[in-house]
Amino acid sequence: MSIRAQVISTVNEKGIDEMGPNDLIVKYHSVDVRTRSRLIVYSNQKAVVRFQGQITGVFDPGAHDLQTPANPVSQFFARLQYSGNLPWEVEVLYVSTARHEARSEGSTQTKELVPMRYQVAYYFVISDPVKFINSIQFSELKYTVNDFAVFLSPIVDQSVSQVLNMTSLSEIYANLHKVTDAVTASLRSVMDEMGVNLLTCRIVRLEPEDETMRRIIQFTAIGLDPTTAIRARLAEIMAQRSDPAATNMMLGVPYYPINLVIGGAGVLPQIQQIPPSVKPSEKPRERREEE
Incomplete structure (x- = not known):
């Protein structure tokens, strides 16, 4: 059993500070805090010592000596009286005072x-x-x-x-x-x-x-009226789908595809040119001269 005083701080054995920028409370990893231990409190920290569930002291930045009943002699008698369970439980909690x-x-x-x-x-x-x-x-x-x-x-x-x-x-x-x-x-x-x-x-x-609602609000914020803002959102969705009618939706004009014919594009190769009709009463000039 060691009777040497120990150093208590947030810096571990590897020299790394266990209190990071996202930590508010860091508990010292060992509860075996012996008397005359050296308590080191760094800047932007405060150390709170809790003995058997009750807070006994608050320490500002600096070096402090702790007086606790957790010493080798008291531990020896405590193990005999409490069947091996130590009642002297001392906790050191480091609280961040940074912003x-x-x-x-x-x-x-x-x-x-x-x-x-x-x-x-x-x-x-x-x-x-x-x-x-x-x-x-x-x-x-x-x-x-x-x-x-x-x-x-x-x-x-x-x-x-x-x-x-x-x-x-x-x-x-x-x-x-x-x-x-x-x-x-x-x-x-x-x-x-x-x-x-x-x-x-x-x-x-x-x-x-809803994404569409957010985009409409953004369009109205730059000066568009609600109707134009809705068309702008629909045109945006159509453009993302590579729809050629996206520009027409934004402008609010109809869209007429180039290959639009009656009967559909599937019958386009079968359409043939129809010759002009000739009235029965009108005969060709050459044929009348021969008669």
């Missing part, structure tokens, strides 16, 4: 029941690591930004749907600020309870799920 970006996306409907797809981006900083750790649950060694976004997705979806369900399709983009305000207010209320400071929030994407 992070998370995104939540989903689908909702407008007042006319038109399916809409949205994506919301929000930027935040963890201001209270203790409240943040007590507000979430994670079973792995890391808690990432993606996990936090999944946790907040129902709140974002409720805020977006609350506004869009009462707004018509033609008025959505004029009331986009209402969606942003509703999402910001809901996220800020929840994040404040979790010890997270919301910096800003914005709507990254808000568009119909």
Whole structure:
């Protein structure tokens, strides 16, 4: 049994920092934290020490010495008293205090029941690591930004749907600020309870799920009237299928193929030239002279 003090940090034995840019919490890989251990906290981090499920200290960036009951002597007596199970379980959780970006996306409907797809981006900083750790649950060694976004997705979806369900399709983009305000207010209320400071929030994407509907809206945005925008979308689909009538659809004029004849193109080789008819009363001039 080793009685040497150990160094605790997010840098592993290979010199690689286990806390990446997408990580919010990194748990130290070993729970055998002995007394007089050296705790190293790097910039944009805070270390939270949890002893038997209760948080006992928060450490700022720098080097710190830990005083824990997890030493070789206490471990020896604990194994005798608790049948080999150590009750002195010490956890070191590193919490990132850097600025992070998370995104939540989903689908909702407008007042006319038109399916809409949205994506919301929000930027935040963890201001209270203790409240943040007590507000979430994670079973792995890391808690990432993606996990936090999944946790907040129902709140974002409720805020977006609350506004869009009462707004018509033609008025959505004029009331986009209402969606942003509703999402910001809901996220800020929840994040404040979790010890997270919301910096800003914005709507990254808000568009119909149907591709044709999206293209028609884009055509009307450049000044086309709805009828011309619909013809432009149909012409686009026809052009993708190599249909020669795509240009006529865009211009709104009929399309007459060159080989269009009565009876179809299949009888075209069988058509012969019909000689001009001669009336019975009119005889050729040479034949009358002979008579």
